[in-house]
Amino acid sequence: MAQPTVRWAIVGTGGIALRTLGDLKLCENAEVVAICSRSSESATRFAAEHHIPRHYSDFAALCADPEVDAIYLGTPHGTHFAYASEAITAGKNVLSEKPLTMTADEARELQRLSREHGVLVMEAMWMKFSPSIRKAQELVAAGAIGTPMIVQAGLGYPVPTNGPKRFWVPELGGGALYDMGVYTIALAQLFLGIPESISCVGHTRADGVDYFEGITLTFANGAIAQLTTSITYSIPPRGYLGGTTGSIDFAEPLFSPPAFRHMAADPPRPPVIEEYTFEKEGAGYVPMFRAAGEAILAGEVEHPIHPMSATIAVLETMETVRAQLLAQRDNNLPWTGPVGPAE
Numbered sequence: 188m189a190q191p192t193v194r195w196a197i198v199g200t201g202g203i204a205l206r207t208l209g210d211l212k213l214c215e216n217a218e219v220v221a222i223c224s225r226s227s228e229s230a231t232r233f234a235a236e237h238h239i240p241r242h243y244s245d246f247a248a249l250c251a252d253p254e255v256d257a258i259y260l261g262t263p264h265g266t267h268f269a270y271a272s273e274a275i276t277a278g279k280n281v282l283s284e285k286p287l288t289m290t291a292d293e294a295r296e297l298q299r300l301s302r303e304h305g306v307l308v309m310e311a312m313w314m315k316f317s318p319s320i321r322k323a324q325e326l327v328a329a330g331a332i333g334t335p336m337i338v339q340a341g342l343g344y345p346v347p348t349n350g351p352k353r354f355w356v357p358e359l360g361g362g363a364l365y366d367m368g369v370y371t372i373a374l375a376q377l378f379l380g381i382p383e384s385i386s387c388v389g390h391t392r393a394d395g396v397d398y399f400e401g402i403t404l405t406f407a408n409g410a411i412a413q414l415t416t417s418i419t420y421s422i423p424p425r426g427y428l429g430g431t432t433g434s435i436d437f438a439e440p441l442f443s444p445p446a447f448r449h450m451a452a453d454p455p456r457p458p459v460i461e462e463y464t465f466e467k468e469g470a471g472y473v474p475m476f477r478a479a480g481e482a483i484l485a486g487e488v489e490h491p492i493h494p495m496s497a498t499i500a501v502l503e504t505m506e507t508v509r510a511q512l513l514a515q516r517d518n519n520l521p522w523t524g525p526v527g528p529a530e
């Protein structure tokens with residue numbers, strides 16, 4: 188009997204669409220049936236180059252296509268809510284690039300709509316589906332590091348201001364926090380829960396685009412997360428999790444760690460160290476697309492590995508961080524990168 192498949196459409200013909208297309212095609216439960224672009228020329232070209240049967244330059248027409256089951260949004264953050272709400276209302280399952288929306292309220296509205304229309308809504312937080320993070324969760328749940336008490340995570344690199352618009356255009360969600368900080372906060376909250384207090388020190392241009400910040404989250408049991416992110420400076424893309432009886436040190440990159448080192452402390456004996464390595468499927472997005480497909484085929488409206496409660500909780504933290512960043516706006520960037528940031 189043929190394997191049931193989800194018929195996917197991709198929206199956006201930019202960077203992430205190109206990076207994920209191959210992985211979507213590698214999924215045994217997925218079929219890429221349509222591409223949608225704002226320009227009919229791009230849609231036609233992308234469809235021809237990648238052997239995609241149908242192309243659209245009108246999003247409403249895509250949403251009306253009965254041969255499409257699910258829509259993957261590979262567009263800048265600031266556009267996700269409008270596309271996702273229209274698609275869900277039309278009865279399409281939606282997997283949207285991170286962050287799902289720019290506010291927690293928008294995410295709550297997508298959750299409400301998905302329940303009303305009985306379709307999946309999910310943020311493409313591929314990090315949480317990577318085999319290394321899944322294994323680390325399993326070890327932590329089995330007590331392999333005792334009580335998790337610290338997460339250290341960072342992610343940053345200099346992005347020229349003439350690079351992808353999503354980094355530097357305020358209306359599209361520009362800034363380090365929503366693009367990169369989202370991973371560090373998602374990792375911290377995955378292992379430590381909902382923070383009790385949030386404090387951030389950082390730098391933000393006059394137009395509201397944040398480019399460098401350090402975030403400290405504290406938790407009711409005394410746990411602490413120290414997170415740094417930037418779109419102007421290099422920060423190693425790494426995650427570390429320390430507990431009362433051990434630690435897990437993830438290899439780079441944070442969003443899809445290929446390995447980690449588990450240390451079990453048992454003083455006065457020397458610590459026991461074990462290395463774990465993981466096979467990468469495609470470019471690393473396969474486990475997430477496969478999982479989204481399984482949930483869709485099972486008629487789920489959310490995925491248990493990355494439910495909307497987790498997405499909303501991270502967005503709530505980002506909103507608080509964002510408010511603190513805006514209050515510290517300095518527009519005083521000591522830029523040393525290849526292209527000076529322009530307003």
Ligand SMILES: NC(=O)c1ccc[n+]([C@@H]2O[C@H](COP(=O)([O-])OP(=O)(O)OC[C@H]3O[C@@H](n4cnc5c(N)ncnc54)[C@H](OP(=O)(O)O)[C@@H]3O)[C@@H](O)[C@H]2O)c1
Pocket residue numbers: 198199200201202203204223224225226229230261262263264266284285286311313351352353359366
């Ligand atoms: N998971 C990951 O590893 C990863 C990596 C990079 C980015 N991302 C996420 O993917 C999303 C897109 O990132 P990207 O680097 O692909 O961005 P991008 O290249 O700047 O934009 C992607 C595409 O979105 C379409 N688009 C639709 N509405 C748009 C608008 N109002 N303005 C500009 N473009 C619009 C454009 O395609 P058309 O011209 O065809 O309409 C554009 O090429 C972001 O949310 C980002 O956080 C995820």
